[in-house]
Amino acid sequence: MKKRSVFALTILALCLIASPLSAQKVKLSVWAGDIPDDSPDHAYAKALVTGFQAKYPDIQLDYVGLGNDGFKDKLKVTMASGSGLPDIFQTWGGSVMGGYADAGQLLDLTADLKSIPGSAAAAQAVTWKGKIYGVAPFFAVAGLFVNEGIFKDNNLKVPATVEDFETVCKALLAKGIQPFACGAKDKWPTLALYMYLTNRFGGDASARAATRRLAYDSEPFVKAAQLYQKWVKAGYFGDTPLGEGYGDAQTLMFTGKAAMIVSGSWLSANFASSEMTDQKIGFYAFPALKSGSVGKVTDLMGMTDIGYAASKTAASKKDAVVKFLKYAMSSEAASAEPGRICSVPGVKAKNSITGQASAVFGGAKTVTFWWDQDLPPSVTSPLNDTIQSFFLPDTDVKKALSAYEALVTENMGPVKK
């Protein structure tokens, strides 16, 4: 009897010791720019965190939302040091993610993720040198947001060609309405329009320049810059474009003080929100030139809007990582997003503007990735500086582009003859 009791106690003790081990959760750290709060912009991030945690209680998710700039800085420093990396991090793909992959800091998930259904463009953004490192549930394309109410009140038609902008802008200025909002103070918002103008003048000029088959101070780039600066000087961006940040640009659109903005489809949720604006805003593809347009209306500019990739430190918990990435691409999580273009099949647009943006994206023949995300980091920030300088009336755009070309030559090599 005594022996039996001792045996039972021993078994019980072993069970007690073993149970915490068997129930030990896999910890998964995720760093992201998006904070999972109640903002419409962050609805997906919030749904992802809460939904994943509910579905996989055996995986402990440590999601850290750091805000956009804070996240990018922290990730860069951590990647450089090589220690303290998160298992998963938010990414926009392109050359920045490629730089981490080249440095051997990422986990190759090609075999696990290649069969996930989604748009080809989104998959391309998280693929680097043939290897898939993550998922991209949302995609963004730049287009022309138009205040349809203002256009209707003033009997104006949405520009069908680049030349039409001049007629429309002059009419709007005469009515005391700022034609374009931009947010040039923050630099990067100036990029989308310049990318479109360059494409319309030179087609795949940017791709040729990035592979050093064309210089950044060649004709399409200069022509686009000259037209851009001409519009600035004509007051199409208002009297104080360099003093206005991206937030100010949105406020100008929300309040009907500006009639158009060329920006990413991520703004759809805000422009569709009745809490933010009472204006009727629509999304259109950026037009082509009336004559001699090399680029077409179906040539779009855009990239991953939200994506996730895994670092090499997560190799030992690959199963949990893949579960998270697959959940990120699930319609269950993606359905929570109110405004972005979704790469997940079966998820419908939540508002008419996102619907318009999705339709534009659906008709795309080519998508050029954001230059400031796709070019090597050594030349991206100077690129935005250069484009912002077009807003300064005394800038010689040809000279500014030649200075940029010199920097590109230094970092990426000269143009191949």
Added chain:
Amino acid sequence: MSQSMVEPSALAGRRRRARDRGRAPFVLLFLLPAFLFLAVFLYYPIEETFRIAMTKSTGMGSEAYVGFDNYAKLFVNEEFLAGLWHVFGWAFWSVLIQLPLAFLVAFSLTFYANKLTGPLRSIFYLSNVLPSAITAMLGRFIFAPKFGVISSLATGLGWKWLGSVDFLGNKDLAFWSVFTIATWAYTGFPIIYLMARIEQIPAELREAAELDGATGWRYAWHIVLPDLNYPLRILAVLCTVGSLKLFDLPYIMLTGGPGNATVTLGITLYRHGFINWNYGKAAAVGVVIFLLSLGFTVAQFSLGQSREGEKA
């Protein structure tokens, strides 16, 4: 006689030296943590910065030795030169505007002390306790075109000319807009510091000065200012070194723009290192900031000491 007097003192000296030698290991032991801390967090990073500045490095892998190439490229780089110019300008105007302003306020609050002095001291210091991110956001809120405080007020009052001034987007005004906010934000500390020093001046001195007819600003000029020589020198050094390292306000308010209108050495360093992934150039900018700060600090103190020497 003299021998008998010297011997005990020499003996005492020897004993003291022997005792000190015995204590030396303990002294070194107590100094060790501080030295290790400095070695890890100061000396090693400084050495590494000098080393990385001689390399071409993205911070993500291999480094290639390039000698002084990074420095050579910096001194023909428009952004770096603009940054250099701005930090010198910032230092010059800080010393010329912020310190006299701080002295005027500090002297007024102490000389004409009354029951408002305490609350006013707190009010002036308040800007100093605000995080610089908030200060910068306030600056944007004040100077922003169309929706900013100045623009809205001016438009409301019918002063269209003022309402349409682009304080942040005009490259000739942007520097001064940031500097104005900085003056408000950074003058609190010198005011408190100088007030503390002025309050230490003996009351008898002021009474004696008043008897001699030195009241008000004559008292300030002849009695108070000379007494503040050292504190003002310290503040000038802090101002100068702070200007050389300036980053937060111009970056958060304007990211160094428009163009390079508000770029500083700190911003250049940040852009090269964290945005352009060019650690070598970033380190070279860091070395320049370090050497300039060191040079200015040594020069300002040496100048002050030689003047004191001349007076003595």
